[in-house]
Each structure stands twice: as C-alpha cells, then as structure tokens.
Amino acid sequence: MKLALIGFGQAGGKVVDQFLAYDERVDGGFVEAAIAVNTATTDLQGLERVPRSNRILIGQARVNGHGVGADNELGAEVAEADIDEVQHAIDDVPTHEVDAFLVVAGMGGGSGSGGAPVLARHLQRIYTQPVYGLGILPATDEGGLYTLNAGRSFRTFVREVDNLLVFDNDAWRSAGESVEGGYDRINREIVERFGLLFAAGEVGSGDAVAESVVDSSEIINTLSGGGVSTIGYATETVETSASGLLSSLSSSKGSKHDGTDLDTDGAATNRLTSLVRKATLGRLTLPCDVSSADRGLVVASGPAEELSRKGVERGRTWLEEETGSMEIRGGDYPTGGDEVGAIVLLSGVTDVPRIDRLQQVAVEAKETTEDVRTRSQEGTAALVDTSGELDALF
Ligand SMILES: Nc1nc2c(ncn2[C@@H]2O[C@H](COP(=O)(O)OP(=O)(O)OP(=O)(O)O)[C@@H](O)[C@H]2O)c(=O)[nH]1
CATH class of the missing domain: 3.30.1330.20 (Tubulin/FtsZ, C-terminal domain)
Known part of the structure; x- marks a missing residue:
C-alpha cells in the first residue's frame, strides 16, 4: 500500500529514514512520500534519506532550533502553532496516490510525543484516507519523564489516529549494546516488520498470483476499528x-x-x-x-x-x-x-501489561498534580516538598 510517511521528532525521523532504505532495498514501492518534522535543527541534519526540502523545522519562534527538551506540552504547542509549515510540505505530495498516512514518533521525548497527535488530528480533518500512527515506547530505564510523556501521549495518539501500531523499545533491548548501535539495530527490526507488511499490500494486481496476494484493502480492513x-x-x-x-x-x-x-x-x-x-x-x-x-x-x-x-x-x-x-x-x-x-x-489488542503500567503512571502523575493544587489552595506546608518531586518528574 502506498504511504505518506511523516516522522515527528528524532526517533520518528530516523525510522522514516530507515523505511526509505528498506523500501529501496526490497523494491517495495510503498513509500509515496517521506517528510520529517522536528524542533531541533541537528536532528534534521542527521537524516540521510529524507529529501532536504521535506525536513521541516518548527517552533523556531519558541526554541530557535534547539529542540523542546522532552517537554511534550511545548512540543504540542509548537506543532499546533506551526502546523501550516507541515501542511506546505504535504501539499507537494500527490495525496490522491496515497492509501494512508503514517505518523511515526518516539513517545518518550517532547517533539514527537507532543506533536504527533496534533499532526494526526490535523490530517484527519483535511484528508479522507486513514491516518495511522507508529508509536515507539521508551525503555523503562530511560527515566520518569520519558515514561510520563509516553503515558500521556499514548492516550491522545490512540484517540487521534485510525490505528496505533506500537513498537516497545523496552522489549527489544539487548544487554551490553551502545545506545546508538542499539537504535540502529532496533530501527532495522521495526522497518523489517512494518515495511514488509506495507510492501506486501503493494504487489500489483496484474501479478500472476494476485488472487491470494494481500492487498491494501485487507491491511486497511484489519486496522479499521481502531485501537x-x-x-x-x-x-x-x-x-x-x-x-x-x-x-x-x-x-x-x-x-x-x-x-x-x-x-x-x-x-x-x-x-x-x-x-x-x-x-x-x-x-x-x-x-x-x-x-x-x-x-x-x-x-x-x-x-x-x-x-x-x-x-x-x-x-x-x-x-x-x-x-x-x-x-x-x-x-x-x-x-x-x-x-x-x-x-x-x-x-485491536486490549490486554497489554506495558500499556496498563504506562497509563497508571500518567494517572498517578495527574493525581499528584491535582493533589498539589488542592493542598496549595489549602495552604499546607507540604507543598514545597511535593512540588520538588513534581519538578523532578517534569
Ligand atoms: N527505536 C528508536 N527509538 C528511539 C530512537 N531515538 C530515540 N528513541 C526513543 O525515542 C524517545 C525520545 O524521543 P526523541 O525522538 O529522541 O525525542 P523528540 O521527539 O525528538 O523530542 P525532544 O528531543 O524532546 O525534542 C526515547 O524514548 C528513545 O528511546 C531511535 O532511533 N530508534
């Protein structure tokens, strides 16, 4: 099936880069267009295959090309404010040729986890094609902030897309591997699986064995229904x-x-x-x-x-x-x-222990925030200590 790929944030851009490499290697023909969006100039410069004209820097007025530093509320705000810049790049895509959009993002940082749901909502409003997400969950040892971002963003992202395909970094780590080396390997694992699926839906109908070949409507029907x-x-x-x-x-x-x-x-x-x-x-x-x-x-x-x-x-x-x-x-x-x-x-899988844990962290963080607000209104002395904890989380 033909996809317009949009990578949001560093992980999103790198995975889209890998999708391009994979599509070329297997002659898959499933990438119709590839765009990368980020708040950090260096992340966009580090990409190898996404065309330069499709690397969109947003949030310059707020963060001047330096990234949002894992602040996903800021990530969402700048995406909202600069959505027209992303739309300009999409305007150049022959969207009538596209079967679906795929928005790819790491859920632990700020740009991707904040911006991807905003972009998905925008695409849903403008286009009739399905909008899918590919969300990458942080490893559990990346720290509370990454977990919290992922917990919050996950719920929003699922709501805004027609289906959220998920990859959990935590389940795919190898002991003793460097972070960068690890990501290279993990990104290949990601595109090998999702890329093979999308390439399978792109085999021409003129093929000799077309009646048993998967076509894009079968992928779309399997993903329809959400979740x-x-x-x-x-x-x-x-x-x-x-x-x-x-x-x-x-x-x-x-x-x-x-x-x-x-x-x-x-x-x-x-x-x-x-x-x-x-x-x-x-x-x-x-x-x-x-x-x-x-x-x-x-x-x-x-x-x-x-x-x-x-x-x-x-x-x-x-x-x-x-x-x-x-x-x-x-x-x-x-x-x-x-x-x-x-x-x-x-x-449409529902029994996912990892998601339950993420949601729990997000709910607890929300409760703590509300608790602090209540106590603050009551003027209790505990506020100082607890807000210190919150600062550490955010
Ligand atoms: N699989 C995979 N995960 C990555 C990669 N790079 C970063 N991540 C994960 O993505 C999350 C961080 O997201 P990034 O994409 O680096 O952050 P960002 O969206 O650019 O946001 P900011 O850096 O805060 O502006 C972390 O949980 C990382 O584990 C990558 O190349 N592959």
Missing part, C-alpha cells in the same frame, strides 16, 4: 530447488506452488503453519495477550513455490482459534530469495 496493533514475524531459510540462475527463475513471482508434488507441498504447508505460530507466540513489537486481539492478518512471504495456500489457510485458522476472532485475514507476498516468513498483524 492498538502489534506485529509478530518469523522466518526460516529454505533450500530452493537450485542456486544461482535456476533458483532465481524458479522463485519468480509467477511460479506459484501448484500442489502437484505432495512431499514438497506437505513440507511447505507445515513450515508455514509453524512460522505463523512462531510469529504469534514469539516476540511481538508490543508484547500482549494474543487472545485479546480483535482482528488479525497473516501474510506469508518468500519464494513463490514455497508459499503454500494450505499453509496460510491453516495458519489463519489456528490464529482464529488462538484469538477467538472471526476476523482473521490471510494472503501471501511472493518475494523470491531463500527465506520464507510469516507476518502476523494483531489489531
């Missing part, structure tokens, strides 16, 4: 019939598995069914109780002769049982190569 989504992904390297020229010929998109060789068919079916299980029960972009998903989509990717329809169907049926949902879609995405994969998109 929060997460993705699971599993791959396995297969022995293709030959290497080199023969292999590339046999894995061309037109040579779909026709089920004539029973042994091969059985192996391909079992492999796919097991990959769907692994993808669902392995590490999700946002860990959650799978049975709480409202809708789902299973996509098999890889060399066409390995994409057993029976395998996708069995995986789909298994996911129906696992989630208790009757709205599980399935399809494939022939890519060639020697890796078979399964992507499982779970949408």
